Ligand SMILES: [Zn+2]
C-alpha cells in the first residue's frame with residue numbers, strides 16, 4: 049500500500065487556482081498531510097502565470113502561515129515553464145531565493161524565448177500529431193530540451209512528463225536520476241502512464257505523486273496516481289512523498 053504525506057503540486061489564485069494559500073493549507077491539514085507546496089504556474093504563461101513580483105509576497109504569506117499553523121509545513125514552489133530548446137525556463141535567478149522547490153513542466157500558451165524556440169517547442173509539436181517524421185524529430189528535440197533544463201537549473205520535479213508532448217521517457221529518466229530530479233505521477237492528468245513508470249523506474253529515477261489541485265477540495269487527491277504507481281509495481285522507497293514505514 050502507498051500512503052503519501054505531502055502534496056507538492058497545488059495551484060492558488062496567484063495563477064488560476066480557485067483557493068488562496070491559506071485555503072489550500074487548511075484543505076491539506078484536513079486531509080492529514082504533513083507538507084504542502086504552493087506551486088503556481090510560472091510567469092511565462094500568457095494569461096495566468098504568477099508575476100515575478102508576487103514571489104516575495106507569497107514567501108511572506110507562507111512564512112506567517114508556518115508560524116501560525118502547526119502540524120504542517122508549507123513550502124513555496126513554482127511550476128516553471130520550459131521556454132527554449134536550450135532548456136531555459138521562465139524563472140529568474142533572483143526569483144529562486146524565495147523558493148523551496150522548483151517544479152518544471154511543458155505547457156502550451158507560454159511565451160517562448162525566440163522564434164526558433166516557438167517553432168521547436170510549439171509548432172513542431174502540433175505538426176507531430178499528424179506527421180510521423182515531424183513526430184520523430186519533435187520527440188528528440190523535446191527530450192533534449194527537458195534534459196537541458198534539468199542540467200541547467202536545479203529542478204526538483206518534472207511535472208506530468210509526456211502531457212501535450214512526446215518525450216523519450218527512458219532517456220529523460222536516466223538524466224533525471226543523475227540530476228536528482230523526480231518525475232511526477234500526476235493524479236489530475238493521468239501522466240506518467242503505467243507503461244512509462246515501468247520504463248522509467250529501471251533507470252533509477254525517483255518519483256513523486258501529486259494532485260495538481262486547482263481547487264482546495266482536490267488537494268491530497270492522489271487516487272489516480274497511487275493506482276498508476278501500484279499497477280507499475282513502483283516500490284515505496286522510490287516515491288519521495290510516500291510514508292516509508294506504513295503498512
Ligand atoms: Zn502543469
Ligand SMILES: [Zn+2]
Pocket residue numbers: 057059127207260
Ligand atoms: Zn499544475
